Amino acid sequence: MSDHTHNHAPTTETAHETHHDDAHAEVMAETTTLLGRTLPFPLYTVIFGILGILTVAEIVIAELFSSWVKIVVLLAFAIAKAALVVIYYMHLKTDSKIFTLVLLLPVFIVTISLMFLLIVPYGSAY
């Protein structure tokens, strides 16, 4: 999200520590660069703003439209919002990739299971 410039000395730090420092600086910065524009808010506040805008858009779409397209769009919005919270607020962007795996594995399994259950005829004997 933010692309602040930092002056590190890679010869004295490991790649992991440099990455951690960058993540820390991104969170602590008072401004955030989004789509080439510098916003006068911390990263967490910008994410909150995006979540708010997406939620308002969801409510408007739900109230105005009624086709199957609405369902697809609303689910896409919900997944986008959940992803923003998980990536930025829960720090999966910067934390160990094992944490991401621990989250995605059950999500993948339950999604496949749900899709299977949805195609099984309702009330079938097995």
Added chain:
Amino acid sequence: MSEITLHESKQPALLPPKEEAIRNDNYKFAMWLYLASEVVLFAILIGGFVIWRVQNPEMVARMHDSLGVGLVSVNTFLLLTSSWSMVMGMREIMRDNVAGMQKWFAATAVLGVIFMVLQYVEYSELAHLGITLDFAGSSTEFAGLGVRFYSATFFHGIHVFVGVIWCLLVMRRAQQGAFSSKRYTGVEVFGLYWHFVDVVWIIIFTIFYLV
């Protein structure tokens, strides 16, 4: 002679940076494993509603028309705001600002409490509409909806309640000097829980109230 009172810290001593980082990652890994189990539990409850809802679209549409989205939208913004105040509080402890952290966390706890109060108001409205825990399968126009709706949303509500209690405990420990810019994993782990509760609500809001 002046008296010196020593407060024995309940925290284990800080390890060298590398070992401390490993210990912190272990705490967070444990939390992620717990959250993975919660994913399965919530998936069962939400999935059960989805499968039933596909077969009963008119009943859910009637509930949406009767209930509206006003109250639940307010609740959604409350929870989103509480997630924001949580991370802003963590940002303060990363600056060694305990008072600032407690201020943001107090806001988080208050927003959580308001969420629960509004959920109670919503449940009252639903009960007036005849949406109840009809385990036996009553003959009302909303038969079968209540147990599926309440099991998921109430289970989530319990998580909010636990989160509020946990938030207060974190604030108390911060008051006792348990957290600093060098040690805030306890805050991070609570944050993981609270944001997970927010993520689950994002999904519930869309599937139960909007779609």
